[in-house]
Amino acid sequence: MFKILKYSFYDLIRSRWSYVYLLFYLLLGFALLFLNENISKAVITMMNVITILVPLIGTIFGVMYFYNSKEFTELLLALPIPRSSIFLGQYFGVAISLSLSLIIGLGVPFLCYGLFQSDSMVDFLLLLSTGTMLTFIFTAIAFLIGLSNENKIKGFGYAILFWLFMAVIYDGIFLISLIIFEEYPLDNLSLFATLFNPIDLSRVLILLKLDIAALLGYTGAVFQKFFGNISGLFVSFFTLLLWIIVPLFLMKRKAGKKDF
């Protein structure tokens, strides 16, 4: 598995797209901090980018890589290697290289602008860790979708649809249900609804760490109580982890059964 991981990783590291992705974050980070030297403000703006863009890139890149390396995968399948290690190896190769681009691309500009001197260190680390988590989650789902669909176009379509659902449609349904049931106490509903969408969960985690938390009023207090302490943070990271493990498990099962 590690051999395949290493191969995929080096393959990606040498590919143009990784550099473009890295360069994008570098430019974005530097531009943001150049325009506004307030690091905690920059973290907020970054959050907007990360919760939308990271999942998108993760999904598209994952699906793209899966379909592109299909011939290589088929070659590997002919060799006496366990199927799960082939796919897991490729998956981790993609996810790690994307995360690395994210971490380096954001880390360098923030370090240049004095991250260690500012008091936003924890917020920034949270931003990076949720970003990495999101990369892993959405790449895993992209692989699962790729594995389930022989048809490239269909696969891409489903992947984009999944991203769209998580990033936009889910929130729409969530909001409408909040408005329909406004007569009822909604704190627990909204708590659960956020917990089950990785994008919303990351957004809320970062929001609560920044001092926008006070804006959230009563609802914020409920959320703060849940996410603010160690056990809440543990639960939310566990949920994010579940979002990685479940697709990987499904992927493994699918790969084991699939007739190539």
Next chain:
Amino acid sequence: MIQRVLFILIISTNIVFASSITVCTDCKYRNIKDALSASQQNDTIFVQKGIYREYNILVDKSVTIIGVNRPVIDGENKGEIIKIIADGVTLDGLFIKNVGRSYTQDNAAIRVTESSSFVLQNLILENLFFGIYIEKSHHGKILNNEIKGNAVEEYNSGNGIQLWYSESIEIKNNSISKVRDGIYLEFATNCTISNNVSFKNIRYGLHFMFSNNDTYQNNTFDNNGAGVAVMFSKEILMRKNKFINNWGAASYGLLLKEINDSEITENLFQRNTIGINIEGSNRVTYQGNDFISNGWAVKSRGACYTNRFLNNNFVQNSFDLSYNSKLNDNLFENNYWSEYTGYDLDKDGTGDIPYRPVKLFTYITNRTPEAIIMLRSLFIDIINFSEKVSPIFTPENLEDINPRMKMIRHD
């Protein structure tokens, strides 16, 4: 002629009889009470450095009490310390501490009752229940005092400076911290409150109730439980104050409730959860204020008519304006909004398309407060954009027709 001579004579005899008394630990008068009972009208009592353990000091003559090298009057938590019931009393340079806390009486470090022309200056008050309590008095001055409380809970703490049924009082250059309300006015008219700093108070930095025709300016209200509350009053002038760091789930910089015909000019509202919270206020002019980095810059809770917002800066607030009805009778003009995305083709400094400060998301969070959890979600950006293009839910005529392109500099 004779009358004139007589008049001069009377004046001069008065001056001749006004003498001075010194209080110190080894003088003839060892405490302030003794000195007061020995004093005449218009005397000056000099209190030398030392610690005087006294309370319930009754000042019933118009005397001037001056502390030399800041003597300490220690009330030993037994009750009220100084009570003034005569006109023309001056207190200067004293350090008063340990006022008795009571649940049945409003004990104060200094209480002024039914008096006029008093001056309370250069005092330091510490460990207090109520600080300076003025009741049914007029034409007094409270200058350069430092009031430092140690309040923790609202129910068992008092106010720094409290005015009750008073008139024409000047409160200037005071520093007030850690009490319940920094300055509290109830039925106080024609008062001027200027250049004070009120911070870290449990409830409000400044609190008005039923007080008309007052002015407060150049004050700083920093990090109070809930900023400044102005309620049930009219014709209040609020100028050049700073409302900063009132940050918390139920905090705001300024609360206006039932305020009419007032003026709010050139104030700074920075980093408050809500900059101004308005309820039932009419004919108020907001001019030249800066709203910077607040959660909500202005939150209008309804029943607000004929207010005017002119030449204000709204910079980087999470919400510029929250509005809970579809009816708008307020005017917004020539403000600078940092979120304005329009253009200025004719280069006259104002944007060519109007700015709509109320977003759809603001409307939704008013209806369903829980929805605020969706803040900064992509979906919200999308619906905000569509509402901006064609307003359906937000008041259609609520717009700034001439939004500024550049931030307004106030000097």
